[in-house]
Amino acid sequence: MTETPAADEQGSYVIANRPYERDTRYIETRITRDGRDGYPVEPGRYRLVVSYACPWATRTIIVRRLLGLEPAISMGVCGPTHDKRSWTFDLDPGGLDPVLGIPRLQDAYFARTPGYEKGITVPAIVDVPSGAVVTNDFPQMTIDFELEWTDFHRAGAPQLYPEDLRADIDAVNKLVYRDVNNGVYRCGFAGSQEAYDAAYNQLFARLDWLSERLSGQRYLVGDTITEADVRLFTTLARFDPVYHGHFKCNREKLSEMPVLWAYARDLYQTPGFGDSTNFDHIKRHYYQVHRDINPSGIVPKGPDLSNWNTPHGRESLGGSPFGSGTAPAPR
Structure with a gap:
């Protein structure tokens, strides 16, 4: 079993008397078809580094697979836990990434x-020849997978960012990121009651809005899965195992929100989503790494997650996951 870093080796996530503010100073270099930033699309040249624990990284895992x-x-x-220095390749033999040859x-x-x-964040894309990170700009990363790497998409790959829907996708993504994807962190890492209350209210107001939106459309x-669904799913998948208790997002569980619960199960049971979700890594990461809000590092045994495979009934709303495309091959 991988040894978990001691509490004094962990980073700090909560700043007293302040709301949580995410550091968004990413490396914005892009890998593009024309190579304008010095990194052209080239199969075999780049390595995507992820952790199944991280919702931002799981987006890239899902999109890459789809x-x-x-x-x-x-x-x-990378393994599900890390210290304040870096994510590590502790799942690999000798603790070294087999391609990059590095431990951290x-x-x-x-x-x-x-x-x-x-x-030092995941996801990150590394240029294998130089061993250097190209980008960790996760919002742009999946868009570029969808638009710049089209020559290497599989036959039947879905259109996750279709041109005629991009404005709507971008508008939804902006709200979901602010209030839900990052909103759960603003609850969990709030440094004051006032900051927590505001984040909590904003989170559940947006979840109610999403429930209403999804009550009549799949x-x-x-009518198909898009980038917007990928971005919302990775937060919903962590809601009951982590955010409800650990981050105090506890007005109700996801499994007590009928529309969002059925929507999340629909996606989970779609190839590319559930098979890219690792609940064990998710729970171990949050409860063992965030020692300033869970000092003991104890990981709860619950909840029972077998209910993710129960019927969801969303087919009755029409639409199809991949439109005119096909599902990725089973793993």
Whole structure:
């Protein structure tokens, strides 16, 4: 079993008397078809580094799988826990990523910028020849998978960011990010009662809005899965195992919100979503790493997660997951 870092080796996530503010100073270099930032689309050149614990990283895992980019972009997986220095490749033999040959993701950041002082975050895309991080700009990363890597999509890959729906997808994503994806963190890492109360109210107001929106349509935008569904799903998947208790998002569980619960199960049972979700890694990460809000590091045994495979009934709303495309091959 991987040894968990002691409490004094962990980073701090809560700042007293202040609301939580996410550091969004990402490396914004892009990998594009024309290579305008110096990194052209090239199969086999880049390695996506992720953790199944992280919702932002899980987005990239899902999109990579849905589009069939596995042969073009390899993937390295960090373990679910980390210390304040870096994510580590503790799941691999010898604790080294088998392609990059490094024990810590930090090493790839330092190869790009010696002494890199911002967050060592996943997901990150590493240029294998140089061993340096190209980007950790997760909102742009999946969009580029969808638009810049089309020459390497599998036959039957879905249109996750179709041109005619982009404005609607972007509008929904903006609200979901602010109030839900980041909103749960603003609850969990709030440094005052006032900041927590405001984040809590904003989160559940948006979840109510999403419930109303999804009560009459199967997916967030259009009749098929899009980038918007991927972004919401990774937060919903963590809601009952982590956010409800650990982050005090406890007005009700996801499983007590009928529309969102059915919607989440519909996605979970769709190839690419449930098979990219690792509840064990999710629970171990949040409860063992965030020692300033869970000092003991004890991971709760519950909840029972077998209910994710129960019938959801969302087919009656019409639409189809992949439109004119096809599902990715079973794993």
